[in-house]
Amino acid sequence: MRSHCFFFFFIASFCFASFASGATLAQDEVEALRDIGKTLGKDWDFNVDPCSGESNWSTDGKNNVTCSCDGANGTVCHVTRIDLTRNYLNGTIPKEWGSTKLVTISLLGNRLTGEIPTEITNISTLLDLNLEANQFSGILPLELGNLTQIQRLLINSNKFTGELPISLARLSKLQDFRIGDNQFSGKIPDFIHQNLTNLGILSIVGSGLSGPIPSEISHLQNLTDLRITDLRGSETSTFPPVDKMKLEILILRNCNIVGHLPEYLGTMTIKDNLDLSFNKLTGPIPDTYETIARKTTYIYLTGNLLNGSLPSWIERAKSIIDISYNNLNITSQESATCNKEKRNLFANSITNGSGQDACLEGYTCSQLSYNLRINCGGKEVLVNKSTYDDDVADGGDVRFLWNRNRNWAVSTTGNYMNNNNETGTHLVSNKSVLSIENVDLYMTARASPISLTYYGFCLQNGNYTIILHFAEIVFTDDQTFSSLGRRLFDIYIQGELVQEGFNIAEEAGGNRKAITKKFTAVVSSKTLEIRLNWAGKGTTALPQRSVYGPLISAITVNSDNPPPMPNSISVGVVVGIVVAVVVVIILVFGIFWWKCCLRKKSSLEIELRGLELRTGVFTLRQIKVATNNFAEENKIGEGGFGPVYKGCLSDGTLIAVKLLSSKSRQGNREFLNEIGMISALQHPHLVKLYGCCVEGDHLLLVYEYMENNSLARALFGPEEQQIRLDWTTRYKICIGIARGLAYLHEESRLKVVHRDIKTTNVLLDKDLNPKISDFGLAKLDEEDNTHISTRIAGTYGYMAPEYAMHGYLTDKADVYSFGIVVLEIINGRNNIIHRQNEESFSILDWAHMLKEKGDLMELVDRRLGSNFKKEEVLVTIKVALLCTQVTTTLRPTMSSVVSILEGKSVVDEVVTEASEVLDEKRMEAMRKYYSELSIEVPWTASSTSASDLYPTHLDSSFLEKRNYL
Template identity: 55%
Template sequence: MADLDTLDLSFNKLTGQIPGPLESLKKNIKFMFLNNNSLTGEVPAWILGSRKDLDLSYNNFTGSAEQSCQQLPVNLVASHVSTGSNKISWCLNKDLVCTRKPQYHSLFINCGGSSETVGDNEYEDDTTPGGAADFASISERWGYSSTGTYIGTNDGAYKATNSYGLNVTGEGFYQTARLAPQSLKYYGLCMLAGSYKVQLHFAEIMYSNNQTFSSLGRRIFDISIQGKVVQANFNIMEEAGGVGIGIPKVFDGIIVNGSTLEIHLYWSGKGTTAVPERGVYGPLISAITVTPNFKVDNGGGLSVGAIIGIVAAPCVLAALVLLVLRKKGYLGGKDLEDKELRALDLQTGYLSLRQIKHATNNFDPANKIGEGGFGPVYKGMLSDGSVIAVKQLSAKSKQGNREFVNEIGMISALQHPHLVKLYGCCIEGNQLLLVYEYLENNSLARALFGRDEHQIKLDWQTRKKILLGIAKGLAYLHEESRLKIVHRDIKATNVLLDKDLNAKISDFGLAKLDEEENTHISTRIAGTIGYMAPEYAMRGYLTDKADVYSFGVVVLEIVSGKSNTNYRPKEEFVYLLDWAYVLQEQGNLLELVDPSLGSNYSKTEALRMLNLALLCTNPSPTLRPSMSSAVKMLEGQIPVQAPIVKRSTMNPDARFKAFELLSHDSQTHVSNGSESSQIQKSISMDGPWIDSEFSIESKDEIIDSSSTKLLKDLYDVNLD
């Protein structure tokens, strides 16, 4: 057995670990195929270190394997399952799960050939050599897997060219092709979910057309897409009417539910294998074209189709929450039968309690990463390797209404690089869980002015990047989306940071939809003291300029490294913003720059940002810029001309009236109950990044204890 050079045990439903005695083959083995079985355990080191053609793809290994996914030495694609404790690369995961937000919506590949422009499309280069056990990925955008050896020869080709000098008709990409003796899979990676048109381009270029022996070959193979056979016994020559004739096969309405599109061509033992020579058979393809059947949002606003998606998918989530709240009696409805809940269409946005328990190791305290306003938050890892944050809502939290849940449902459908993504929810028994993307560096507030052990040293370039990210996220909410949304609670606590310190806006619990035909919204006041625009705090006058004001405060905090509400250089200054006005009058704005930066910052950029902060916090909302203008100012495309606002000319009550009213009401009505008083004022000295939040019906009415809604603190997590 030690002299064996080829071992093929693929597609045999084998289970258990790879037997130790197989290591005796490593000296002489040339090809080993253990793919498409159910093998478990760890992949032996002698296999991982081999440079032979070994294929272990499509198994159930569970050991850690941090292999590069650009081009694996051994074909391990889709060979592992995630247990939550093992660390595996994306290409080893069963579903080839995208490691970032899915973003691609089209695919153009010149299979086996160099890059080529056809019309307006650039078909990408696919000239890697290929082989008997080969996987290659191109920038985590697409990849292919090739499996098998040719019968009777070790010299068979894995790329084809027009060796007979055929007068090939059709596009230039028909002059070359990629092929495999057994199985050839192409993957579209990180694809947006939706319906696609898939065009597979074929031309037979390995047989001659001169009526000699070399013209007698018959290539027959099957085609499947997304695991479904779409064409059996496909013969290129018969379909095209001869050799050297390009032909596209069109498959429309192909659905991508996750983020991966799989195109599989495979030989089932039919046709010739030795014409014109041994090794000329198996699936062959010239090019791949994938285009979306949906309107792609390129930043110009959401299409009608996208709006339908916004209304449909998130409303399933909203309806589910409403139904369960009704079942629990929180909305005054009658009990619902479990079968009605199970009958809901939960194709997106729903995870089972079992999945979440597995992801969090049964809510292990070691995985607890914080405590939000409505319960603990846990870090978890799904079986596909996705890292998630799970908010477990407390059973005692019974507040909630249809309007709020519906708005959360719609907002959860919004997709932008600088908005935290809500994945979905889980409702089983008395459990109500929210699942959203995990952000490694927690909140901007904690990074800037949290406890010493939690602070992150943010250099000047990083602070600029964070500010620009927040601005772009708000510009999307206000202007780029058809659903105009006012966040109402922009603050450093509600800006989360990913592993690369990119900013993502979170906590849409207080957000309001802004109808385009309305100049403003009259609404119950809700927000955070120190970040609220005066016209909104005093009169409930809400426009997107309220968010612009809050953004200006956050700009000050990022540049200075100080909390607007907790930093008081002198007793007469209530907020950091007051001190900024004084320094502006004195011409000393740069004194606000965080001393920890030393001289490692641009004075020109710092002045631009500080003047932008003062422009955004102008007492008059009409003088504040739009967020799209703020983005251009931050990028230096347009100048910042912050008007001088002299404190002596300001109405001294204008910015503090609501604060004083709140303080008076909080003291007057504290006897309403411990729960209400806790809701009315939640400021804490344990962590300076925790802010006071409140809600009042108008400037003349008392605090509304119903202001703290179920799900309100969706993303606002205070970590110990």
């Protein structure tokens, strides 16, 4: 091979003398082309004029060198365009390009690596640079800003890192800017909307950048195509003002956008794709959207928090519409739309108040199963004596599809962008020979551009092992376009992310090779959910603009506790003996058992069967082993209905076990309420319920173990158990509690009022992240938003006045309690009412008096010293005072509180509702009490041992009535 290359270059060099003498291409550019060819491994034929279009200088539009000639009789030429699209080239970008006068460079779809050389930024004539779908890496050079004439810059589908350089602000003539599928960091830079106002296309799809979307993006009024997806971070965005744009495509997917759908979208010129899926949008779908549904091809509102009625125009709209995974109310008549093509309404509620999914109305299980097997995208096959169901219905871009036996279904979301071929894109077949075990499972696959979800119904509740089968049968390992593709997607089981950025070919060791991924899951409500989701990563244009997103070959699901198999040899004998023994036992003990056990147990079990749980079920034996038979040294507290124990499961997972007293019928009722409530609520700032145990008289709840106990003990527990909480940590705790409450009040499908928010019901994990606990007292917010509660549940000092005095309960009661907790966090003292010389006062009284005196900073815990941000503290105090207003309508919502604390909105000035007489004697008593805490307290570190954090006995007067959960 080496001698062959030497011979080629020898002949080329020999022939070049005759070529050069009559060449019309500038000599320095000929030399540059030679060096470029060597660097890229491009075998250009230098025996002919590069500008002639002969030989291999212009074989097609994807292998093209174009020249522009000037001078006398056009004898002097310059290379102006090099298009090497999909030439399978290796190597790096040649530095020699910097000496050319190129106008267009396209390296789309090669295997080029390395960084962008700064020399390329010397091409002052460059208008179009396309580096899409390669393996370039590193940070973008600052010198890119020198390309001030450039109009099109495509760097998507690479491995670039770092922040976008501010020098890109100089590219004011840029019209097409695409940076998706990279590993950038930082927020969307301001210069995009400040300087790049000529943009017509902006694509930030899966770029690695963080939100929020700046509202100033409205300055880009020439945009016709705006795509922003999968922004990192938890910071929310309001809907960006795009009403002045000329948009034909608007994709704002998974951008953490909050608020209502803007009505003006319905009157815009969007005609191709409107995708606002997987955000936190609320409210109804505006009636104005009927107009856009007549002219837009695709409308995706999937995975939001939309509510209200299903718009009547949905059924007759021409658009392909996906509104699955929202809180819309759908009538029985409208639920028939679930089975129509080009519609996906799954996971919205039927209006009869049952909470049942509208698309499952009337669906019942004739029998329960212990396994599920699907040959995704293919026909029914028999593998290892097991039958895999067929999965051959395409369904198109948007559809919820039942299988023929109606024991599983598949939901597809999304369309292949820029793809004109709409056939065969969801069901994929392999056309070549595969050397794979169980090859029948890998000859076909189901694919989806965005989200692909399989649901297993009618499964027996319990623990399951899930095996997902994959083989990349679209891309190849040969020298074709298909060898350049790269597919990445995320895997979710039961709504939990179990693998991020899964690359089939990479894990299998190549294309057309099998790989299986094994996971475990707990099935509750008889339903299993497996979701594969494209998060904007991987190539989107190779081998054509229709291949990306998740792909799966087969699914195998098996119960970890299958029913026992009968023994065919001795079955008759065994049955006879068993029947005889059972009859005798029934005759002797039946009546006694009925009176003593059955009637007591049946009531609870009937109620349990009516619950749809999303948790695991533990045996009493497992719990006893984990807690060393409820050993006294493992006792970590006393809950409202019984003791709490620390435990360790066989896999090393630490747990907290709440043992409910079996003597209290009220406790049983709270137990059922707590299971049903917590199993439906999952959030980073809520204590996670792992499962429950019901055996005989034993009623137990199993929670995640919180290493740093409660916020109450961290702040004002016994001195030896306190944790040093600096201001940054305290501020983080305030925001975390607010986010948890916002989820309970506004974001969860169940609208929940906690009713007992206090520092003992806020627990801290090993990283001091707050999690709200104790939902035994939680109350569902039903259709009526207000309640008159006949059973007041809460803690004096934290309860809102309207609830404590009149039993009037809304979510604003939690807002009030949150305000008290925030004051405690700031001051470091609890809100117990104190009496001095027959004068009573609380931390709220103290805060109001300090406000009237204009000295709110005196409220701050002296232990913090001066190590805090004054503006941040003042905002937090004002939020607390706003939350504790006597008039409920003056209190903010928790989502508003989150927005204020995160700096996205401004806190309203608090107006004191009732004047206080500033009695100096009373003021001095308060000042003395709230300032007497010594700053020399020997705080413990957050790494305190678990045994210290959970003492067997808590003798602090502050914690006498402490509930761990």
